[in-house]
Amino acid sequence: MQKSHQVKSAVETTIADNPYVLDPKNIQAPPTTFKGSLKFLGPGMITSAAVVGSGELITATTLGAKVGWILFWLVFVSTFVKVFVQIELARFSISTGKAAITGFDETSPKIKQHGWMAWLVLLMFVQFIIGQAGVLSAAAFAFSALLPIGGDPFSLLSIGAWVAILAAIAIGVHWFNKYSWLEKISTVLVVIVTAFAVLAVFLLIGTQYTWTLNDLFAGMRFQIGAGAAGIALAMFGMTGVGAGEVTTYSYWVVEKGYAAWTGPNDGSEAWVKRARGWIKVMKIDVWVSWFVYTISTVAFYVLGAAVLHPQKLEPAGNEVMTTISSIFSTIFGQAGGVLFMLGAGIALFKTILANVPGFARLVTNTLSVLGAFEWKNAVKRDRWMRITMVILPITWAILGTVAKSPLALVVLAGILNAVFLMGVAVCTLQLQKNQTDSRVKDGVTFQILLIISAIVIFAVGAYSLWGQISALL
Numbered sequence: 029m030q031k032s033h034q035v036k037s038a039v040e041t042t043i044a045d046n047p048y049v050l051d052p053k054n055i056q057a058p059p060t061t062f063k064g065s066l067k068f069l070g071p072g073m074i075t076s077a078a079v080v081g082s083g084e085l086i087t088a089t090t091l092g093a094k095v096g097w098i099l100f101w102l103v104f105v106s107t108f109v110k111v112f113v114q115i116e117l118a119r120f121s122i123s124t125g126k127a128a129i130t131g132f133d134e135t136s137p138k139i140k141q142h143g144w145m146a147w148l149v150l151l152m153f154v155q156f157i158i159g160q161a162g163v164l165s166a167a168a169f170a171f172s173a174l175l176p177i178g179g180d181p182f183s184l185l186s187i188g189a190w191v192a193i194l195a196a197i198a199i200g201v202h203w204f205n206k207y208s209w210l211e212k213i214s215t216v217l218v219v220i221v222t223a224f225a226v227l228a229v230f231l232l233i234g235t236q237y238t239w240t241l242n243d244l245f246a247g248m249r250f251q252i253g254a255g256a257a258g259i260a261l262a263m264f265g266m267t268g269v270g271a272g273e274v275t276t277y278s279y280w281v282v283e284k285g286y287a288a289w290t291g292p293n294d295g296s297e298a299w300v301k302r303a304r305g306w307i308k309v310m311k312i313d314v315w316v317s318w319f320v321y322t323i324s325t326v327a328f329y330v331l332g333a334a335v336l337h338p339q340k341l342e343p344a345g346n347e348v349m350t351t352i353s354s355i356f357s358t359i360f361g362q363a364g365g366v367l368f369m370l371g372a373g374i375a376l377f378k379t380i381l382a383n384v385p386g387f388a389r390l391v392t393n394t395l396s397v398l399g400a401f402e403w404k405n406a407v408k409r410d411r412w413m414r415i416t417m418v419i420l421p422i423t424w425a426i427l428g429t430v431a432k433s434p435l436a437l438v439v440l441a442g443i444l445n446a447v448f449l450m451g452v453a454v455c456t457l458q459l460q461k462n463q464t465d466s467r468v469k470d471g472v473t474f475q476i477l478l479i480i481s482a483i484v485i486f487a488v489g490a491y492s493l494w495g496q497i498s499a500l501l
Contacts, residue, residue, distance in 0.1 A: 047283045048287075051291075054289060060305070065312050066312075069312065073317065074276075074280050077381065080222065089328045089329065090342065091267075091329065092337060093336035097246050097247035097337075099252070100246075100248060103326055107268030107269075110270075110274070111314060115311060116459075121287060122281055123290065124464070128275040129149055129275075130393060133145070134459075149393075152445070156420070161428040164380055167373050168428070171194070171377075194425075195425035198380055198421045203418075210381075221374060225371070228356070228371070229334075232331075247333070271448050274456075279389045349372045384417050388417045443497070451489075457479075
């Protein structure tokens with residue numbers, strides 16, 4: 029019995045140290061029941077932590093404020109339809125042991141012997157900096173409003189101090205670069221934020237901002253309304269998993285151990301059985317994650333539709349938080365406003381905690397395929413990741429405190445993100461066709477849904493790219 033425990037500990041240590049090397053000694057049979065699969069979930073909670081934050085709190089609430097209940101149905105469609113590209117890219121990683129960027133580097137067309145997407149991710153560093161700087165400053169704004177430093181909650185001193193505090197916490201949390209820590213922290217924060225969002229919605233019942241089941245049913249009529257087509261397409265891009273979350277999820281499924289437990293593809297039926305088993309666990313993980321972030325998105329959309337839309341209020345950015353917080357203060361007293369602002373701050377900061385290691389992996393994996401270091405060398409990989417996970421929060425802190433992003437950089441970030449969206453869809457289909465073992469693929473129904481998913485993601489990217497180009501003309 030003691031010997032068995034020692035072997036298990038050795039396997040876990042090997043996976044934790046270098047999950048990107050598929051070693052037969054790490055092979056583990058997948059669970060055969062749904063209850064057994066639940067014990068191995070976790071990567072999806074990190075994805076939920078990245079999704080349920082600025083995208084849902086600010087954009088979903090703003091969309092509800094802008095159009096009311098009419099696009100309520102689109103929340104479910106937009107979160108659901110993108111999941112199939114996420115599953116397929118994760119299937120590729122589990123069956124090959126390769127992370128997303130390693131796979132993207134092997135797709136066509138090539139630029140100087142490297143896949144074009146690898147070069148694009150390197151350029152995406154601009155988008156990573158600009159987007160997350162705004163999220164970090166928004167989180168600091170929420171905490172500063174609750175506990176100002178220096179007297180004025182909206183002063184540069186107070187906002188800057190809170191930005192520095194949150195950046196330091198993010199660096200401290202990720203310094204040891206442990207997947208297990210990230211999974212546990214993400215799970216706790218996702219549960220807190222989801223409970224907060226749902227509670228906020230149900231607190232509205234019986235007030236002047238109450239909502240009814242008739243409102244929900246009216247919003248499920250699959251209508252768009254005159255002049256709302258652009259908003260509807262934008263909503264596809266803003267809610268649910270985006271290209272960043274789809275890509276980083278491939279790292280989390282490998283670091284969880286799904287690929288290592290599957291083992292190297294030796295062509296045997298035993299490998300096929302293990303691969304399909306762990307892929308099945310991954311699918312459960314994805315759908316549990318989808319349920320969680322969809323519930324949160326729905327809750328924030330309802331806040332916008334029920335509270336802001338009837339008053340014809342369409343606040344943007346931090347004003348969404350302060351407006352709803354003030355309404356909760358009016359209804360429930362100061363405690364209500366404090367509760368909302370605290371929940372908003374946690375929701376936004378949770379996005380930072382999830383995106384620091386996610387973006388660090390995208391950047392360092394890109395540098396590795398371009399020749400900076402060998403990705404499978406655990407020591408060098410960990411060193412590069414740690415450096416990146418220090419640089420990112422510090423850069424976001426500086427930009428979020430003292431500078432407003434120049435227009436040229438904002439436009440460039442938008443263009444890069446749009447192209448990245450399209451690239452992820454195209455590359456995922458390429459990898460499925462050229463590298464994923466046909467024996468672990470799903471049937472015709474999934475393939476149809478995957479193609480629809482890829483088309484939707486590509487269309488959102490094309491629409492966004494057209495918008496950015498039109499802004500320049």
